[in-house]
Amino acid sequence: MDFLSGFAIVVILLVIFALVVVFMGVTVVPQGSQFTVERFGRYTRSLAPGLGLILPFVDRIGARLNMMEQVLDIPTQEVITRDNAMVEVDGVLFYQVLDAAKAAYEVRDLERAVQNLAQTNLRTVLGSMDLDNALSNRDDINVRLLHVIDQASTPWGIKVTRVEIKDITPPVDLVEAMARQMKAEREKRAVVLEAEGFRQAEILKAEGEKKSAILEAEGRREAAYRDAEARERLAQAEAKATLDVSEAIAKGDMQSINYFVAQKYVEAMKEIGSARNSKVVLMPMEASALIGSLGGIGSIAKEVFGNNNTGGSSGTRSTGSVPSSE
Structure with a gap:
């Protein structure tokens, strides 16, 4: 047992x-x-x-x-840019282990190694850039950091998939100077735009005045052309009437010349009688004899003077005067 x-x-x-x-x-x-x-x-x-x-x-x-993709913070550090500006920079890095053996045996403390590699290259990249470029070209910085860090960490069996700059913080006095610069730049743009608008307005005003002057000149030219055309037609009519009278006289018709002279005489009397300041009309004895010798012209003259007398106290009087012989 x-x-x-x-x-x-x-x-x-x-x-x-x-x-x-x-x-x-x-x-x-x-x-x-x-x-x-x-x-x-x-x-x-x-x-x-x-x-x-x-x-x-x-x-x-x-x-x-x-073996999953991991996130690694890049601590804040001070970096001097190419134009001697001191800035504080931090970021974030994404990486993934592809080869477990290399990640375990090719480097000691993988995370610390990647972090230090990112910090040193960040100082190198920003140190080669001006402050303005560093603030405005973050994408370029990210691409350059990704290329450098990924190439340097390949022997460790990892793949750096992304590098991002989170903050770039300049000193307070530099931020104030940048704010003043931005304000001055905006004021400059405002003044330039205002001057440009004023210049454009003056140009448009001058073009309008030019077009107005051209139209006015064209209007005056057209009016002068039409006045000249009217005078030309009147002269042609006068010439035609004179020619007809001349032909009638040449044929022995004295009534034509009497009618022509009487018509001009009556028109002149009508203009004299229609004047507002006409009170008395003095006519020479030769004119009265001429009127009496022209047959029907006397009655026309009496009708003209009679019409003017109907206007009340402002009627015209016809007096004959004998011219003195010198």
């Missing part, structure tokens, strides 16, 4: 030992991670997510690496 009880104890111990060995040889790797396996201190392989087996007492788990 003692022998059986001792054998049972040994079996139980062996079972327990076997369970412990099996437990030590089974490793569960979570999703998004990889474990490195070391045999007697030397790297042999990497365990993918899931159930992994190793040889107990021979193999052991070396490094447990996160």
Whole structure:
């Protein structure tokens, strides 16, 4: 019985030992991670997510690496730009482990190494730029930092996917100077725009006056042309009437010349009689004799003078005077 009880104890111990060995040889790797396996201190392989087996007492788990994309803050630091402006800069970096063995054995303290690499290159990139360029060209800074840091960290088995500058903070006095500069620039633009508007208004005003003067000159030219045309037609009519009278006289018709002279005489009398300031009309004896000798012209003259006399006290009087012979 003692022998059986001792054998049972040994079996139980062996079972327990076997369970412990099996437990030590089974490793569960979570999703998004990889474990490195070391045999007697030397790297042999990497365990993918899931159930992994190793040889107990021979193999052991070396490094447990996160294979997901990770975020690393770049601490705030002071940087001197090319134009000797002191600014405070911070940022953020995104990276992902692609090779677990390199990330575990090619560099010690991967996060600290990447952080220091980002800080030094940030100082280098900003130090080669003016302050204005640094403030306005963040995309260019991000691209340059990404290229440099990714190339430098490739031997570590990681991939830098993105680098972003969060804040670039100039000194307070420099910010105030920039604000004054911006204000002066805006005032300059306002003055320039106002002057440009005034110049444009003057140009438009001058063009309007020019067009108005052209139209006015064209109007005067047209009016003068029409007046000249009217005078020309009147002269043609006068010439035609004179020609007709001349032809009638040449044929021996004295009534035509009498009618022509009487018509001109009556028109002149009408103009004299219609004047507002005409009170008395003095006519020579030759004119009265001429009127009497022209047949029907006398009655026309009497009708003209009679019409003017109907106007009340302002009627005209006809008196004949004998011219004195010298």
